[in-house]
Amino acid sequence: MIRIVIADDHTLMREGLKRILESTDDIEVVGEATDGFGVLAHVRKGGFDLLLLDLSMPGRSGIDLIRQIRTESQKLPVLVLTMYEEEQYAIRSIRAGAQGYLTKESAGTQLVHAIRKVASGKPYISMEVAEQLALDIMTPEKPLPHSQLSNREFEIFNLLAQGKTVTDIGQQLHLSVKTVSTHKSRILNKMGMHSISEIVRYAVAHNLLAPFEK
The missing domain is CATH 1.10.10.10 (Winged helix-like DNA-binding domain superfamily/Winged helix DNA-binding domain)
Structure with missing residues (x-):
């Protein structure tokens, strides 16, 4: 059983995600957080296997929150679920320590697969993000x-x-x-x-x- 905590400040989004996951027999939502402070409280308490994290929440949020989570718990898998589609956010998230990045637009069809993959220790990113990460390493072009x-x-x-x-x-x-x-x-x-x-x-x-x- 994959025990997850959903971190998102929108009640309707959390409820929608739980409805998607309730049809699975190997994923269980064991906690919710509505801001960065709540996320860190769950991380410090433990008792779950994966954090499903929105990038934009009240309090501490975004990439800095991912870095803090990684400081608090080096091995906790973090799957970012966000409205941001531009690759720059995904790249910053992965570099900060997230194992996966998924847009909310794709959640309906890809969420369960993404959770299972990240929980198994494998990364979950789009081909576009993977290519951009490779290009950043291979090409010394002047950054934007x-x-x-x-x-x-x-x-x-x-x-x-x-x-x-x-x-x-x-x-x-x-x-x-x-x-x-x-x-x-x-x-x-x-x-x-x-x-x-x-x-x-x-x-x-x-x-x-x-x-x-x-």
Whole structure:
């Protein structure tokens, strides 16, 4: 039996995932988390075999959360399930320590297979992501500006591109306004930009924005 914890702040999504999994005889949902703090509480408590993790949740989230999970539990399999389709998120997730990456759009047909594969110790990523990881190793091409951002900067970059204010971001990520403002300045500097509108245009041009969840 594969015991999993579902981490997603949307109740309807968690219920939908449980309905998909209830038809299986080898997967059991033993816990749920709605924010990064809840995720870490489950990781520290243990008693499950795989974490099904959304990248965007209140509190600590995203790539930094994966890194913290890996610090707390080196062997716990993490399967990312997210709205983000752009390969950059998958690559950052895998490098941070996730064993698999699946979009919510594909969950209906691929979720059970992905869980079984990751739980067995094998990676689950798309062919496109695998190719991109290989290209990153094989080709010394100049990286795109957003790939130079730290994981926290990349998370804040995306929230800024979504139209979130510095105050909104601080509340969502549990950071002070001053800290978010500092990250914002570093992002603009690294990206060679001067305004949020430039960030939005860049994010749209490079397909970095997550689609709106229904």
